[in-house]
Amino acid sequence: MTKVQVAASINGEAVEFLCEPQETLLDVLRGTLGKTGTKEGCGTGDCGACSVLIDGRLVCSCLMLAAEAQDVEVTTIEGIATDDGLHPIQQKFLEHAALQCGICTPGFIVATKALLDKNPNPDEETIRYWLAGNLCRCTGYDKIIRAVQDAASELAYEA
């Protein structure tokens, strides 16, 4: 099978890779590119563990072909922290104990980033519906919602 050549930007860094036509963006991120922070929980777009941002839009990377990544900006969990340290969302997840096993955490943090970029002051219901595509089996969501609320306040204060 002929491989497809793709040029994309991942977390601000120019990246070129070859992929099989049927490979998903998730396969390439985790395999070819070694960015294993993005997780696979289902492969069918139901769990959100593979959440990434494509040009700022929240996407399940298991549902996107790697070949479709030509010329797009991909943000993964590895690109959320900055030179100054953890992103406030990451910091609040830690402070609120919003993770137990941690497998869903990268997806939740990326999804939360997408929400707060778009809506800096979401109410609880908005947060719950926005994150309804991300499954967590450990926490019962309570501490995740509180971490997101607190991160929103923190970001509003910083802004």
Next chain:
Amino acid sequence: MAEAVDYKVIGSRPIRPDGVDKVTGRAQFGADHNLPNMIYGRVLRSPHAHARIKSVDVSKALAMKGVLSAICGADFPGAQHGEVGGEGGGDVADVAKNVMARDKVLYHGHPVAAVAASSVQIAEAALEAIEVEYEVLAPVLDLDLAMAPDAPLLDEKCFTKNLPEPPDKPSNIAAVMNLKRGNVEEGFEQADVIVEGEYRIPMAHQGYIEPHACIATTNEAGQATVWCCTQGHFEFRAMTSKILDMNIADLKFVASEIGGGFGGKTVVYLEPVAVLLSQRSRRPVKMVMSREEVFRATGPAAGTHCKIKVGAKKDGTITAATAWLAYEAGAFAGAPMGPGAMSVFAPYDLENFDVQAFDVLVNKPKVAAYRAPGAPQSMHAMESTLDELARELNMDPIDLRLKNAADEGTQAPYGPKFPVIGLRACLEAAKQHPNYTSPVPEGAGRGVAVGFWFNVGMQSSAEVHLNENGTVTIIEGNPDIGGSRASMALMAAETLGVEYNDVRVLVGDTESTGFSNVTGGSRTTFATGMAVIQACEDIITQCKARAAATWGVDEDQVEWLDGQAVPAPGVNAELKPLSLADIAGNAARTGGPLLGRASLNAQGAGAGFSVNLADAAVDSETGKVDVLSFTAIQDAGKAIHPAYVEGQLQGGAAQGIGWALNEEYIFNADGVMENAGFLDYRIPVASDLPMIDTVIIEVPNPSHPYGVRGVGETPIVAPLATMANAIRSATGVRISDLPLSPPRILDALERA
């Protein structure tokens, strides 16, 4: 209640030691590990729920370009019978047959062969080239029909265990259990009211978000190393050694970070297959399950059929109770009927009871432990029946439970007398909670139920290394599934008198630390925590000896205070205290590095009790249930890190609510699961739930230095009946079977 103790760091809420790596994507979970030169393993699974394997031919697959090895049941040595595993591991001979079928396939998805190839695509193509001839048999899918004397048999050699008389013919009932006390006939005669109920719950999955994954490599000397996500790498090593007839010394298991388990990662599925494939191909072999494979061929929790009968006086005193509890084991014996039977009446002080339980083979996946295995199902039946009894008696449901509650000194139905327990404290807290004293919201219903779990101790090891600057590294052997590194660090910091941030916790592999049983049974903070505390005390003893030598005094003239060796009262008060850093920095001159260690088989895991409250509204047009509030009250003994204790209560509540409202294995007539994905097997999402209120009760466990009771499993027990009772209140109809999904509720409302 014992007086509250002032702790320096225990009870605080610091950031977990492994936290930063888990919010940045650095932490390595099961599928995140790769090795140079690795290839990919895939499993061929049975398309039938019940069939005899006439032949398996992997030769065409093996001949394909890119395929390096192909194996089937005949390539495995076949394990001897024997128990392995701390929590529902079962007979390892059965685990071996579950890992790879030999003469029969017993459920849809049962492995029959496996290949390793240079890519996943080639491996999957190779599976299609494997030829398997089956003689298809009638599947046994219904629990009641499986128990019938004329049912088709899964195992012709299965004779029911524990019957008074040895049976003369085989049966799908692998074992029975009977627990009784007093005289139930007389007890029921004394009753003013008798209430009976019959309840069915289908199989449900643990639903961890991380699918099973491993990578195995074998060298030319036959030594294998396996990286995998597991709740217990030592037990995975033991099972793999038995299944492959390998020396334990030739197997090293490294536990990755684990993306949830809830009991479902206490037994091997992929690991022996990956090791055998790596032996045959002489390459590292990586295997990762798809979500569909996880549903079809791992876990789940047992489906059940339970009958309860309770008799009581007008004042609520229970005079007799009986339970008939049938558990689906799936393909092999080993349903959690024992803990189900022992827990069903555990919260109550009963003079007369009789419990019969059954471990029943059906052509479904072999069940695995799921958080308090067996108890959610049997206690859903009991707590629903008690709810009806309270209505019958026109009595507050909490008062009914207080009237009969077990307490210190009560003889538990499973034998021992309870030491101090927190059930009454939980019930009192529930009764006073604003979510109970407030009026029920218009159109909603309120439910209450009690939960219980034994908690276990078992074996743990820990080492404490004193670094040269006085900081501390702990090595223990329990995969951190929900913040246990934080609780270990807190207990170590408290014991040694050092800062929390000066303690690092490493989960060692099977060659770098001593044996520990699984992270399961709610044992880690209790038992492994106790090993960590004892290892720290060992360090303190050694530090006092070093200080005594430095000062030229006797060891008994040195005391340990706030992380320092100090002269005992009356000893030369001019001696300057020696901190851990002082002692560590001087270690080379006083005898070398300091290493503390402890290993134990922990006894006295304190029983955990809980009370849950829920308000629920039911949409009479759609049958949808809205959970308006949920309150989880539980005795933790002592909450070492309260945020992670609350997290256990909230997470268990969410799983229990999902089990109560939506989750179920749906099989077609051929025994094929029809909802093997997260879209159709619907676990709760954020928009399904409210905030989950928690109340941590602390009735210290006298068997633990800091009073710890396990907290991980009890939280899933009460939500099933709590939700069922809330829906009963909201609708006026008792719907006995779970899940209380919209179609079932609509159906019940239409019949009512």
